[in-house]
Structure formats: C-alpha cells, structure tokens
Amino acid sequence: MRLSIWPGAGQRYDDILEVAKHAEATGWDGVYVADHFMPNAVPGRDPRGPMLECATLITALGAVVPRVRLGTLVYGNTYRHPAVLANMAATLDHVTGGRFTLGVGAGWQVNEHEQYGIELPAVKRRLDRFVEALEVLHGLLRRPVTDFAGEYYQLAGAVCEPKPVQSPLPILIGGGGEKRMLGIVAKYADAWNTWGRPDLIAHKSAVLDSFCALSGRDPASIARTAQALVVVDGPVPDVAFPVIGGSVAVLRDALSEYQGIGLDELIVPDGLLGQGSDRLKAMDTIRSLV
Incomplete structure (x- = not known):
C-alpha cells in the first residue's frame, strides 16, 4: 500500500514545503493538495481564513520536490473549463517529469460558489456537466484532436500540445455516491478516491466493482485510494470526518485493515499531526507502520 501526505493549504507555503520535502526524504510515495479558495463554512472554523490556490501550489511543489508523485484532491469542475484544465495538467x-495525477471532482463547496458568483447546479446537472468535462479531458489529453458537442462544452478541432509525459496521464475521480458517481468512476477513472475508514472503503469498493462489471471494465484497472484523519498518539476528536488511530497500536491495526481490503494508496491529511518537529515525528511514526 502506497502512503501519501496531504498538507492543508491553509498553512504558510514554507510549512507545506517542509512537509512535502520531509515526505520525499523519508520514503513517502506522494503529496496531494486540495482545490479550494477558502475554508468551508462549518461550525468552529473561520470561513475567512487563508487558503493557498491549488494549481499554483501543486506546480510550485512539483518544481522543487523530486521523486514523489504530486496530485490534486480534487480539482472542482465548476471552477475551470476542462479544456483549460487539460492544458494545466x-x-x-x-x-514534474511525469509525476502528476490529475484528481477531479464535480464540485461541492457552497460558500466558494456564493462568494465568487460561480454557479453550483443541482446534483444531476452538476454530474451531467462533470461527465462532459471528463469526455473533454480524455479527448484533449489522449487524442491528437478533439471534437465535442455537449450541452455544457463544445470543442471544434481542439488540440492540447504538448501531450503529457505520461501516456496516459492518470485521472483520479473523487467521490463516493453509490447511485451515479461510482458508475462515472467505473467508466472514466484510472484511480478513485473517497474519505472513509476501512469498512466503508471496502463497501464502496465493492459497489465500484459492480459498476465495473456492468460497463465491462476490469476493476483491477482502477486504483483505490482513500483518506482519513490520523491521530498518532492522543485523543480522537469528535469531528465530522473519519478518524483512525489514537495510539500507535490502534493506528497500526487500522493501517493493516486498509491493506487487508486491498487499498492501493492511503492519503494522510496533516490536520491532526501537530506542527513543526512534532508533525515530522508523527509522519515518521506513520511511515514506520506501513
């Protein structure tokens, strides 16, 4: 099982760079960045807090941090035209010399759309648009010329050059909806990502397998990735997101469970790992358990 770190973009760039460089130097496999312009407006969090922009940040890290893969969790489709995103990717x-994973999703965070006047359609229309965006991304990144006549996007003799170093550049889709999103993953994704503890990931992975069977896709061709907040040694907070750990022994068991269900990559947000040297020490402990 690969192990990657996810430094929060609400920190100073120097702190994010420290985490990324430490991951590179100590055998971690990847570094991911989220795509948001402000914190989510939830109780207990200041929605006016700082947030570094994802595309700029991941490019900066890719230029100065060698070896590890770099990825996005995940570019929101509502924020950028997919043809523009294809050229960025x-x-x-x-x-990065062929080390990028293009993580994309349908978009969801309400306060960003409200403040910036960006349309956030109802779920069905949002997913319809996302499917069209995936068609555009596949075309521009994998074919010489792309023509596309959709409801939301129209391309005529469109090119994207140079093509990525990787052929194909892997597309990761974030989302866990069992009615439709996992079916989209089965058709378009090279990798899949969602939040969850091992039992939930195993369940949703099985649902994804069933969608793959319906579409004739080999389920082994889609890498399974997931994340949960991690506590190395301390109390487990009561938060909305899934949390693993609390002690090193409990954390070891949880990591073993992820491996046991066949997870390809665990992505660790750094939000509960502390700061400075404490965070680096927590990273070393996690790395020693996988």
Missing part, C-alpha cells in the same frame, strides 16, 4: 506533468 499537461504542463504540470512536464514540470
């Missing part, structure tokens, strides 16, 4: 793959 191809360029970043060249910057």
Whole structure:
C-alpha cells in the first residue's frame, strides 16, 4: 500500500514545503493538495481564513520536490473549463517529469460558489456537466484532436500540445455516491478516491466493482485510494470526518485493515499531526507502520 501526505493549504507555503520535502526524504510515495479558495463554512472554523490556490501550489511543489508523485484532491469542475484544465495538467506533468495525477471532482463547496458568483447546479446537472468535462479531458489529453458537442462544452478541432509525459496521464475521480458517481468512476477513472475508514472503503469498493462489471471494465484497472484523519498518539476528536488511530497500536491495526481490503494508496491529511518537529515525528511514526 502506497502512503501519501496531504498538507492543508491553509498553512504558510514554507510549512507545506517542509512537509512535502520531509515526505520525499523519508520514503513517502506522494503529496496531494486540495482545490479550494477558502475554508468551508462549518461550525468552529473561520470561513475567512487563508487558503493557498491549488494549481499554483501543486506546480510550485512539483518544481522543487523530486521523486514523489504530486496530485490534486480534487480539482472542482465548476471552477475551470476542462479544456483549460487539460492544458494545466499537461504542463504540470512536464514540470514534474511525469509525476502528476490529475484528481477531479464535480464540485461541492457552497460558500466558494456564493462568494465568487460561480454557479453550483443541482446534483444531476452538476454530474451531467462533470461527465462532459471528463469526455473533454480524455479527448484533449489522449487524442491528437478533439471534437465535442455537449450541452455544457463544445470543442471544434481542439488540440492540447504538448501531450503529457505520461501516456496516459492518470485521472483520479473523487467521490463516493453509490447511485451515479461510482458508475462515472467505473467508466472514466484510472484511480478513485473517497474519505472513509476501512469498512466503508471496502463497501464502496465493492459497489465500484459492480459498476465495473456492468460497463465491462476490469476493476483491477482502477486504483483505490482513500483518506482519513490520523491521530498518532492522543485523543480522537469528535469531528465530522473519519478518524483512525489514537495510539500507535490502534493506528497500526487500522493501517493493516486498509491493506487487508486491498487499498492501493492511503492519503494522510496533516490536520491532526501537530506542527513543526512534532508533525515530522508523527509522519515518521506513520511511515514506520506501513
């Protein structure tokens, strides 16, 4: 099982760079960045807090942090035209020498759309648009010329050059909806990602397998990735997101469970790992358990 770190983009760039460089130097496999412009407006969190922009940040890290894979969790489709995103992704793959994973999702965070006047359609229309965006991304990143006549996007003799270093550049889709999203994953994704403890990931992975069977897709061709907040040694907070750990022994068991269900990659947000040297020490402990 691969192990990657997810430094929160609400920190100073120097702190994020420290985490990424430490991961590179100590055998971690990847570094991911989320795509948001502000914190989510939830109780106990200041929605006016700082947030570094994802595309700029991941490119900066890719230029100065060698070896590890770089990825996005995940670019919101509502924020950028997919043709623009395809060119960004191809360029970043060249910057990193072929180490980029293009993580995309349908978009969801309400306060960003409200403040910036960006449309956030109802779920069905949002997913319809996302499917069209995936068609555009596949075309521009994997074919010489793309023509597409959709309801939301129209391309005529469109090119994206140079193509990515990787052929194909892997597309990761974030989402766990069992009615439709996992079916979209089965058709378009090279990798899948969602939040969850091992039992939930095993369940949703089985649902994804069933969608793969319906579409004639080999389920082994889609890498399974997941994340949960991690506590190395301390109390487990009562938060909305899934949390693993609390002690090193409990954390070891949880990591073993992820491996046991066949998870390809665990992505660790750094939000509960502390700061400075404490965070680096927590990273070393996690790395020693996988």
